[in-house]
Amino acid sequence: MAPVSNNSDVLQVISRIQTGDQNAREDFLNEYKPFIAKTAMNLCKRPLQWEHSDELSIALIAFNTAIDTYNIQKEIPFLPYAKVVINNRLKDLFRKESRLRIECSFDMEDTEGKISSPAEIQSACTEFRNRTIEDERREELEEYETLLEKFGVDFEALVEVSPKHKDSRQTLFKVAGFIAEQEQIMEQLLAKKQLPISELILKTGVNRKTLERGRKFIIATSLVLYYPMQFPYLYSHINQGTD
Template sequence: MFRSYLPSGGVIVLQDLTIDQALLLAQNGDERIREELIENHKAFIIKTSSNICKRYLTWGNDDELSIALVAFNEAIDSYNGEASFYSFAKTVISRRLIDYFRKESKHQTLSLTPLEDNNELCDYDSIKSFEIYKEKQREYDLSDTVGNFVIVLMNYGITLEDLAKASPKHRDTKETLYRVAQELCSHQNLLEYLYKNKQLPLKELELLTGVKRKTLERARKYLIATALIQSNPDLVALKDFTQLA
Protein backbone atom coordinates (compact mmCIF):
# COMPACT_ATOMS: atom_id res chain seq x y z
CA MET A 1 0.00 0.00 0.00
CA PHE A 2 1.36 3.41 -0.99
CA ARG A 3 0.26 6.91 -0.16
CA SER A 4 -0.10 9.76 -2.62
CA TYR A 5 -0.14 13.21 -1.14
CA LEU A 6 -2.54 15.26 -3.27
CA PRO A 7 -3.83 18.79 -2.61
CA SER A 8 -7.64 19.01 -2.39
CA GLY A 9 -8.98 22.37 -1.32
CA GLY A 10 -5.88 22.92 0.81
CA VAL A 11 -6.24 19.49 2.44
CA ILE A 12 -3.77 16.61 1.91
CA VAL A 13 -5.63 13.46 0.82
CA LEU A 14 -4.14 9.96 1.33
CA GLN A 15 -4.93 7.62 -1.56
CA ASP A 16 -4.22 3.86 -1.83
CA LEU A 17 -2.22 2.95 -4.92
CA THR A 18 -1.10 -0.11 -6.86
CA ILE A 19 2.61 -0.63 -7.52
CA ASP A 20 2.23 0.53 -11.13
CA GLN A 21 0.38 3.69 -10.05
CA ALA A 22 3.01 4.44 -7.44
CA LEU A 23 5.80 3.96 -9.98
CA LEU A 24 4.11 6.30 -12.45
CA LEU A 25 3.72 8.98 -9.79
CA ALA A 26 7.37 8.63 -8.81
CA GLN A 27 8.45 8.90 -12.44
CA ASN A 28 6.36 12.05 -12.74
CA GLY A 29 8.19 13.72 -9.88
CA ASP A 30 6.36 12.70 -6.70
CA GLU A 31 9.36 12.47 -4.37
CA ARG A 32 7.27 11.35 -1.38
CA ILE A 33 6.02 8.34 -3.31
CA ARG A 34 9.57 7.59 -4.48
CA GLU A 35 10.86 7.68 -0.92
CA GLU A 36 8.04 5.40 0.21
CA LEU A 37 8.68 2.98 -2.63
CA ILE A 38 12.34 2.73 -1.64
CA GLU A 39 11.59 2.43 2.09
CA ASN A 40 8.96 -0.27 1.55
CA HIS A 41 11.32 -2.29 -0.64
CA LYS A 42 14.47 -2.30 1.48
CA ALA A 43 13.91 -5.95 2.42
CA PHE A 44 13.58 -6.77 -1.30
CA ILE A 45 16.83 -4.90 -2.01
CA ILE A 46 18.67 -6.77 0.76
CA LYS A 47 17.40 -10.16 -0.38
CA THR A 48 18.20 -9.54 -4.04
CA SER A 49 21.68 -8.19 -3.31
CA SER A 50 22.52 -10.90 -0.78
CA ASN A 51 21.52 -13.61 -3.27
CA ILE A 52 23.78 -12.10 -5.91
CA CYS A 53 26.73 -11.65 -3.52
CA LYS A 54 26.21 -15.10 -1.92
CA ARG A 55 26.34 -13.62 1.61
CA TYR A 56 24.00 -11.69 3.87
CA LEU A 57 24.42 -7.91 3.56
CA THR A 58 23.54 -5.26 6.14
CA TRP A 59 22.89 -1.55 5.85
CA GLY A 60 25.82 0.62 6.85
CA ASN A 61 28.34 -2.23 6.55
CA ASP A 62 28.27 -3.28 2.90
CA ASP A 63 28.90 -1.02 -0.10
CA GLU A 64 26.94 -3.45 -2.26
CA LEU A 65 23.70 -2.34 -0.62
CA SER A 66 24.38 1.30 -1.41
CA ILE A 67 24.92 0.34 -5.03
CA ALA A 68 21.75 -1.77 -5.02
CA LEU A 69 19.76 1.11 -3.53
CA VAL A 70 20.87 3.44 -6.32
CA ALA A 71 20.06 0.70 -8.83
CA PHE A 72 16.55 0.29 -7.40
CA ASN A 73 16.01 4.03 -7.72
CA GLU A 74 17.21 3.77 -11.31
CA ALA A 75 14.75 0.92 -11.90
CA ILE A 76 11.92 3.18 -10.75
CA ASP A 77 12.87 5.76 -13.37
CA SER A 78 13.42 3.37 -16.27
CA TYR A 79 10.57 0.88 -15.74
CA ASN A 80 8.21 0.89 -18.73
CA GLY A 81 5.63 -1.73 -17.72
CA GLU A 82 6.67 -4.37 -20.25
CA ALA A 83 7.57 -6.93 -17.58
CA SER A 84 7.14 -7.44 -13.84
CA PHE A 85 8.69 -4.51 -11.98
CA TYR A 86 10.34 -6.88 -9.51
CA SER A 87 12.01 -8.93 -12.24
CA PHE A 88 13.10 -5.71 -13.91
CA ALA A 89 14.48 -4.31 -10.65
CA LYS A 90 16.43 -7.53 -9.98
CA THR A 91 18.02 -7.25 -13.43
CA VAL A 92 19.02 -3.61 -12.89
CA ILE A 93 20.46 -4.38 -9.43
CA SER A 94 22.35 -7.38 -10.84
CA ARG A 95 23.84 -5.33 -13.66
CA ARG A 96 24.98 -2.56 -11.35
CA LEU A 97 26.53 -4.99 -8.89
CA ILE A 98 28.31 -6.82 -11.69
CA ASP A 99 29.69 -3.46 -12.87
CA TYR A 100 30.95 -3.02 -9.32
CA PHE A 101 32.49 -6.51 -9.32
CA ARG A 102 34.26 -5.68 -12.58
CA LYS A 103 35.67 -2.49 -11.13
CA GLU A 104 36.84 -4.24 -7.95
CA SER A 105 38.36 -7.18 -9.78
CA LYS A 106 40.56 -5.01 -12.05
CA HIS A 107 40.04 -7.63 -14.76
CA GLN A 108 42.13 -10.40 -13.19
CA THR A 109 41.37 -14.02 -14.14
CA LEU A 110 39.85 -16.74 -11.96
CA SER A 111 37.85 -19.94 -12.44
CA LEU A 112 34.20 -19.49 -13.37
CA THR A 113 30.96 -20.20 -11.53
CA PRO A 114 27.64 -19.20 -13.18
CA LEU A 115 25.32 -16.72 -11.50
CA GLU A 116 21.92 -18.08 -10.53
CA ASP A 117 18.53 -16.84 -11.81
CA ASN A 118 20.04 -14.28 -14.21
CA ASN A 119 20.86 -16.21 -17.38
CA GLU A 120 21.06 -13.11 -19.53
CA LEU A 121 23.80 -11.79 -17.24
CA CYS A 122 25.93 -14.91 -17.37
CA ASP A 123 28.43 -13.73 -19.95
CA TYR A 124 32.12 -14.48 -19.57
CA ASP A 125 33.17 -11.04 -18.27
CA SER A 126 30.39 -10.90 -15.69
CA ILE A 127 31.17 -14.33 -14.24
CA LYS A 128 34.90 -13.70 -14.23
CA SER A 129 34.47 -10.38 -12.43
CA PHE A 130 32.14 -11.88 -9.84
CA GLU A 131 34.58 -14.70 -9.08
CA ILE A 132 37.50 -12.28 -8.74
CA TYR A 133 35.42 -10.12 -6.42
CA LYS A 134 34.55 -13.12 -4.23
CA GLU A 135 38.19 -14.17 -4.07
CA LYS A 136 39.19 -10.69 -2.93
CA GLN A 137 36.52 -10.77 -0.26
CA ARG A 138 37.93 -14.09 0.99
CA GLU A 139 41.41 -12.59 1.05
CA TYR A 140 40.22 -9.55 3.01
CA ASP A 141 38.35 -11.77 5.49
CA LEU A 142 41.40 -14.00 5.98
CA SER A 143 43.65 -10.99 6.49
CA ASP A 144 41.31 -9.62 9.17
CA THR A 145 41.18 -13.01 10.88
CA VAL A 146 44.97 -13.32 10.94
CA GLY A 147 45.15 -9.85 12.48
CA ASN A 148 42.70 -10.90 15.20
CA PHE A 149 44.67 -14.11 15.75
CA VAL A 150 47.89 -12.16 16.29
CA ILE A 151 46.16 -10.10 18.99
CA VAL A 152 44.73 -13.21 20.69
CA LEU A 153 48.13 -14.92 20.66
CA MET A 154 49.74 -11.91 22.33
CA ASN A 155 47.70 -12.68 25.44
CA TYR A 156 49.48 -16.05 25.59
CA GLY A 157 52.94 -14.66 24.92
CA ILE A 158 53.03 -16.23 21.45
CA THR A 159 53.93 -14.70 18.08
CA LEU A 160 53.44 -15.98 14.53
CA GLU A 161 57.21 -16.40 14.34
CA ASP A 162 57.01 -18.66 17.40
CA LEU A 163 54.39 -20.79 15.66
CA ALA A 164 56.47 -21.11 12.51
CA LYS A 165 59.33 -22.49 14.61
CA ALA A 166 57.08 -24.69 16.76
CA SER A 167 55.11 -26.32 13.95
CA PRO A 168 55.84 -30.08 13.84
CA LYS A 169 57.88 -31.25 10.89
CA HIS A 170 56.71 -34.88 10.90
CA ARG A 171 53.22 -36.04 10.12
CA ASP A 172 52.99 -38.48 13.04
CA THR A 173 53.95 -35.73 15.50
CA LYS A 174 51.38 -33.41 13.97
CA GLU A 175 48.72 -36.11 14.21
CA THR A 176 49.52 -36.64 17.90
CA LEU A 177 49.41 -32.94 18.75
CA TYR A 178 46.25 -32.41 16.72
CA ARG A 179 44.59 -35.20 18.72
CA VAL A 180 45.71 -33.56 21.97
CA ALA A 181 44.26 -30.20 20.88
CA GLN A 182 40.97 -31.86 19.95
CA GLU A 183 40.85 -33.56 23.33
CA LEU A 184 41.44 -30.23 25.03
CA CYS A 185 38.63 -28.56 23.05
CA SER A 186 36.20 -31.37 23.81
CA HIS A 187 36.44 -30.82 27.58
CA GLN A 188 34.87 -27.54 28.60
CA ASN A 189 36.63 -27.43 31.96
CA LEU A 190 40.05 -27.79 30.32
CA LEU A 191 39.20 -25.18 27.72
CA GLU A 192 38.09 -22.76 30.43
CA TYR A 193 41.39 -23.40 32.25
CA LEU A 194 43.29 -22.49 29.08
CA TYR A 195 41.32 -19.28 28.52
CA LYS A 196 41.51 -18.21 32.16
CA ASN A 197 45.11 -19.08 33.01
CA LYS A 198 46.66 -18.74 29.55
CA GLN A 199 48.36 -22.08 30.18
CA LEU A 200 47.83 -25.69 29.15
CA PRO A 201 46.31 -28.09 31.73
CA LEU A 202 49.32 -30.36 31.30
CA LYS A 203 48.54 -32.92 33.99
CA GLU A 204 44.99 -33.51 32.75
CA LEU A 205 46.06 -33.69 29.10
CA GLU A 206 48.75 -36.25 29.94
CA LEU A 207 46.19 -38.43 31.69
CA LEU A 208 43.62 -38.06 28.90
CA THR A 209 45.90 -38.63 25.94
CA GLY A 210 48.83 -40.65 27.23
CA VAL A 211 51.24 -38.13 25.70
CA LYS A 212 54.22 -37.44 27.95
CA ARG A 213 54.27 -34.15 29.84
CA LYS A 214 57.66 -33.20 28.37
CA THR A 215 56.28 -33.60 24.86
CA LEU A 216 53.29 -31.42 25.73
CA GLU A 217 55.55 -28.77 27.25
CA ARG A 218 57.77 -28.65 24.15
CA ALA A 219 54.70 -28.25 21.93
CA ARG A 220 52.99 -25.76 24.27
CA LYS A 221 52.78 -22.86 21.80
CA TYR A 222 51.60 -25.02 18.91
CA LEU A 223 48.98 -26.76 21.06
CA ILE A 224 47.63 -23.48 22.44
CA ALA A 225 47.38 -21.92 18.98
CA THR A 226 45.67 -25.00 17.54
CA ALA A 227 43.18 -25.18 20.41
CA LEU A 228 42.37 -21.47 20.09
CA ILE A 229 41.66 -21.80 16.38
CA GLN A 230 39.52 -24.90 16.91
CA SER A 231 37.47 -23.38 19.73
CA ASN A 232 37.10 -19.70 18.77
CA PRO A 233 34.32 -18.94 16.22
CA ASP A 234 36.08 -15.70 15.25
CA LEU A 235 39.05 -17.74 14.00
CA VAL A 236 37.09 -20.27 11.97
CA ALA A 237 38.69 -19.07 8.70
CA LEU A 238 42.04 -20.42 9.95
CA LYS A 239 40.82 -23.96 10.64
CA ASP A 240 42.18 -25.28 7.37
CA PHE A 241 45.69 -24.50 8.60
CA THR A 242 45.25 -26.88 11.54
CA GLN A 243 43.79 -29.78 9.55
CA LEU A 244 45.93 -32.78 8.65
CA ALA A 245 46.95 -32.90 4.99
Protein backbone atom coordinates in the same frame (compact mmCIF):
# COMPACT_ATOMS: atom_id res chain seq x y z
CA MET B 1 16.95 -28.15 18.37
CA ALA B 2 14.70 -25.38 17.02
CA PRO B 3 15.95 -21.79 17.03
CA VAL B 4 14.98 -19.64 20.00
CA SER B 5 12.12 -17.49 18.74
CA ASN B 6 11.02 -15.50 21.79
CA ASN B 7 12.96 -12.23 21.87
CA SER B 8 13.40 -12.32 25.66
CA ASP B 9 14.92 -15.80 25.37
CA VAL B 10 17.13 -14.59 22.53
CA LEU B 11 18.34 -11.73 24.72
CA GLN B 12 19.26 -14.18 27.48
CA VAL B 13 21.31 -16.27 25.06
CA ILE B 14 23.04 -13.20 23.59
CA SER B 15 23.81 -11.95 27.10
CA ARG B 16 25.54 -15.26 27.87
CA ILE B 17 27.47 -15.10 24.60
CA GLN B 18 28.61 -11.53 25.18
CA THR B 19 29.94 -12.52 28.59
CA GLY B 20 32.08 -15.24 27.08
CA ASP B 21 29.94 -18.40 26.71
CA GLN B 22 31.44 -19.80 23.51
CA ASN B 23 29.36 -22.98 23.57
CA ALA B 24 26.23 -20.84 23.58
CA ARG B 25 27.66 -18.84 20.64
CA GLU B 26 28.35 -21.93 18.57
CA ASP B 27 24.91 -23.42 19.33
CA PHE B 28 23.21 -20.11 18.52
CA LEU B 29 25.03 -19.74 15.23
CA ASN B 30 24.23 -23.31 14.21
CA GLU B 31 20.56 -22.89 15.14
CA TYR B 32 20.25 -19.72 13.08
CA LYS B 33 22.03 -20.92 9.95
CA PRO B 34 18.64 -21.28 8.18
CA PHE B 35 17.82 -17.65 9.05
CA ILE B 36 21.25 -16.52 7.85
CA ALA B 37 20.90 -18.47 4.60
CA LYS B 38 17.36 -17.19 3.97
CA THR B 39 18.43 -13.59 4.57
CA ALA B 40 21.38 -13.91 2.19
CA MET B 41 19.35 -15.69 -0.51
CA ASN B 42 16.53 -13.13 -0.32
CA LEU B 43 19.06 -10.40 -1.00
CA CYS B 44 21.00 -12.32 -3.65
CA LYS B 45 17.79 -13.51 -5.38
CA ARG B 46 19.26 -16.94 -6.05
CA PRO B 47 19.95 -20.25 -4.24
CA LEU B 48 23.14 -20.47 -2.17
CA GLN B 49 24.99 -23.45 -0.72
CA TRP B 50 27.10 -23.41 2.42
CA GLU B 51 29.91 -25.41 0.84
CA HIS B 52 30.19 -23.29 -2.30
CA SER B 53 28.81 -19.77 -1.74
CA ASP B 54 31.08 -17.04 -0.42
CA GLU B 55 27.98 -14.94 0.29
CA LEU B 56 26.95 -17.37 3.02
CA SER B 57 30.38 -17.25 4.64
CA ILE B 58 30.20 -13.46 4.67
CA ALA B 59 26.62 -13.57 6.01
CA LEU B 60 27.69 -15.92 8.82
CA ILE B 61 30.54 -13.61 9.80
CA ALA B 62 28.12 -10.66 9.72
CA PHE B 63 25.64 -12.51 11.96
CA ASN B 64 28.47 -13.26 14.41
CA THR B 65 29.40 -9.57 14.35
CA ALA B 66 25.76 -8.68 15.02
CA ILE B 67 25.84 -10.79 18.18
CA ASP B 68 28.87 -8.88 19.47
CA THR B 69 27.64 -5.40 18.54
CA TYR B 70 23.99 -5.80 19.57
CA ASN B 71 22.96 -3.51 22.43
CA ILE B 72 20.70 -5.49 24.72
CA GLN B 73 19.54 -2.31 26.47
CA LYS B 74 17.88 -0.96 23.32
CA GLU B 75 14.32 -1.95 22.53
CA ILE B 76 15.17 -3.36 19.11
CA PRO B 77 14.51 -7.07 18.42
CA PHE B 78 17.72 -8.90 17.65
CA LEU B 79 16.76 -10.70 14.44
CA PRO B 80 15.74 -7.57 12.50
CA TYR B 81 18.98 -6.00 13.69
CA ALA B 82 20.99 -9.03 12.55
CA LYS B 83 19.20 -8.95 9.19
CA VAL B 84 20.28 -5.33 8.69
CA VAL B 85 23.90 -6.18 9.57
CA ILE B 86 23.93 -9.11 7.13
CA ASN B 87 22.31 -7.10 4.35
CA ASN B 88 24.66 -4.17 4.85
CA ARG B 89 27.71 -6.43 4.71
CA LEU B 90 26.50 -8.12 1.53
CA LYS B 91 25.41 -4.84 -0.06
CA ASP B 92 28.85 -3.44 0.64
CA LEU B 93 30.30 -6.43 -1.20
CA PHE B 94 27.90 -5.89 -4.12
CA ARG B 95 28.71 -2.17 -4.30
CA LYS B 96 32.40 -2.94 -4.51
CA GLU B 97 31.77 -5.49 -7.25
CA SER B 98 29.47 -3.07 -9.06
CA ARG B 99 32.10 -0.32 -8.96
CA LEU B 100 34.57 -2.72 -10.46
CA ARG B 101 32.16 -3.65 -13.26
CA ILE B 102 31.60 0.02 -14.03
CA GLU B 103 35.35 0.63 -14.02
CA CYS B 104 35.75 -2.37 -16.28
CA SER B 105 33.08 -1.12 -18.67
CA PHE B 106 34.80 2.27 -18.91
CA ASP B 107 38.09 0.54 -19.43
CA MET B 108 36.99 -1.91 -22.12
CA GLU B 109 39.47 -0.45 -24.57
CA ASP B 110 43.17 -0.90 -23.97
CA THR B 111 45.87 1.50 -25.14
CA GLU B 112 45.81 -0.10 -28.58
CA GLY B 113 42.05 0.34 -28.96
CA LYS B 114 41.28 -3.33 -28.45
CA ILE B 115 37.88 -4.01 -26.88
CA SER B 116 37.97 -6.23 -23.76
CA SER B 117 35.81 -9.31 -24.05
CA PRO B 118 33.00 -10.13 -21.56
CA ALA B 119 35.14 -13.03 -20.34
CA GLU B 120 38.00 -10.65 -19.55
CA ILE B 121 35.64 -8.33 -17.68
CA GLN B 122 34.18 -11.27 -15.73
CA SER B 123 37.70 -12.40 -14.90
CA ALA B 124 38.51 -8.98 -13.48
CA CYS B 125 35.33 -9.00 -11.40
CA THR B 126 36.13 -12.47 -10.09
CA GLU B 127 39.59 -11.29 -9.12
CA PHE B 128 38.05 -8.39 -7.20
CA ARG B 129 35.63 -10.75 -5.47
CA ASN B 130 38.51 -12.95 -4.38
CA ARG B 131 40.30 -9.92 -2.98
CA THR B 132 37.21 -9.12 -0.90
CA ILE B 133 37.25 -12.61 0.60
CA GLU B 134 40.96 -12.20 1.25
CA ASP B 135 40.16 -9.04 3.20
CA GLU B 136 37.84 -11.10 5.41
CA ARG B 137 40.59 -13.65 5.95
CA ARG B 138 43.11 -10.93 6.75
CA GLU B 139 40.80 -9.43 9.38
CA GLU B 140 40.37 -12.88 10.90
CA LEU B 141 44.13 -13.44 11.04
CA GLU B 142 44.67 -10.07 12.69
CA GLU B 143 42.11 -10.93 15.37
CA TYR B 144 43.72 -14.35 15.83
CA GLU B 145 47.19 -12.83 16.12
CA THR B 146 45.92 -10.46 18.83
CA LEU B 147 44.43 -13.38 20.75
CA LEU B 148 47.64 -15.41 20.51
CA GLU B 149 49.67 -12.54 21.94
CA LYS B 150 47.73 -12.89 25.19
CA PHE B 151 49.11 -16.42 25.47
CA GLY B 152 52.67 -15.43 24.64
CA VAL B 153 52.48 -17.06 21.22
CA ASP B 154 54.00 -15.27 18.24
CA PHE B 155 51.89 -15.92 15.15
CA GLU B 156 54.86 -15.63 12.80
CA ALA B 157 56.81 -18.20 14.86
CA LEU B 158 54.07 -20.82 14.61
CA VAL B 159 55.47 -22.15 11.36
CA GLU B 160 58.80 -22.84 13.02
CA VAL B 161 57.28 -24.65 16.03
CA SER B 162 54.75 -26.65 14.01
CA PRO B 163 55.60 -30.37 13.92
CA LYS B 164 57.06 -31.50 10.63
CA HIS B 165 56.14 -35.19 10.91
CA LYS B 166 52.54 -36.26 10.30
CA ASP B 167 52.36 -38.53 13.37
CA SER B 168 53.60 -35.78 15.67
CA ARG B 169 51.21 -33.29 14.13
CA GLN B 170 48.26 -35.65 14.54
CA THR B 171 49.17 -36.22 18.19
CA LEU B 172 49.18 -32.50 18.91
CA PHE B 173 45.92 -32.03 16.98
CA LYS B 174 44.29 -34.68 19.18
CA VAL B 175 45.54 -32.98 22.34
CA ALA B 176 44.23 -29.62 21.11
CA GLY B 177 40.88 -31.20 20.24
CA PHE B 178 40.70 -32.79 23.69
CA ILE B 179 41.34 -29.42 25.35
CA ALA B 180 38.69 -27.65 23.26
CA GLU B 181 36.10 -30.28 24.20
CA GLN B 182 36.87 -30.22 27.93
CA GLU B 183 35.29 -27.07 29.34
CA GLN B 184 37.17 -27.21 32.64
CA ILE B 185 40.58 -27.59 31.00
CA MET B 186 39.76 -24.89 28.45
CA GLU B 187 38.74 -22.52 31.24
CA GLN B 188 42.11 -23.14 32.92
CA LEU B 189 43.92 -22.36 29.70
CA LEU B 190 41.92 -19.17 29.11
CA ALA B 191 42.38 -18.00 32.69
CA LYS B 192 46.04 -18.89 33.32
CA LYS B 193 47.26 -18.66 29.69
CA GLN B 194 49.21 -21.88 30.29
CA LEU B 195 48.74 -25.55 29.43
CA PRO B 196 47.91 -27.80 32.42
CA ILE B 197 50.73 -30.17 31.46
CA SER B 198 50.41 -32.60 34.35
CA GLU B 199 46.67 -33.01 33.85
CA LEU B 200 47.10 -33.50 30.12
CA ILE B 201 49.70 -36.20 30.70
CA LEU B 202 47.22 -38.13 32.85
CA LYS B 203 44.21 -37.65 30.58
CA THR B 204 45.77 -37.94 27.12
CA GLY B 205 48.69 -40.29 27.74
CA VAL B 206 51.02 -37.98 25.81
CA ASN B 207 54.42 -37.60 27.45
CA ARG B 208 55.66 -34.36 29.01
CA LYS B 209 58.41 -33.76 26.47
CA THR B 210 55.97 -33.86 23.56
CA LEU B 211 53.50 -31.57 25.30
CA GLU B 212 56.12 -29.02 26.31
CA ARG B 213 57.74 -29.05 22.88
CA GLY B 214 54.36 -28.61 21.18
CA ARG B 215 52.97 -26.13 23.73
CA LYS B 216 52.55 -23.17 21.34
CA PHE B 217 51.10 -25.30 18.57
CA ILE B 218 48.62 -26.92 20.97
CA ILE B 219 47.49 -23.56 22.37
CA ALA B 220 47.12 -22.00 18.93
CA THR B 221 45.13 -24.95 17.59
CA SER B 222 42.89 -25.40 20.62
CA LEU B 223 41.85 -21.73 20.45
CA VAL B 224 40.68 -22.10 16.85
CA LEU B 225 38.83 -25.31 17.68
CA TYR B 226 37.16 -23.62 20.65
CA TYR B 227 36.16 -20.54 18.67
CA PRO B 228 35.17 -22.04 15.28
CA MET B 229 32.66 -19.32 14.42
CA GLN B 230 35.06 -16.56 15.35
CA PHE B 231 37.76 -18.03 13.09
CA PRO B 232 35.84 -19.84 10.31
CA TYR B 233 38.64 -19.75 7.72
CA LEU B 234 41.28 -21.01 10.15
CA TYR B 235 38.88 -23.66 11.45
CA SER B 236 38.28 -24.92 7.92
CA HIS B 237 42.04 -24.99 7.30
CA ILE B 238 42.67 -26.97 10.48
CA ASN B 239 39.95 -29.47 9.63
CA GLN B 240 41.57 -30.05 6.25
CA GLY B 241 44.94 -30.47 7.94
CA THR B 242 43.65 -33.21 10.21
CA ASP B 243 42.40 -35.38 7.35
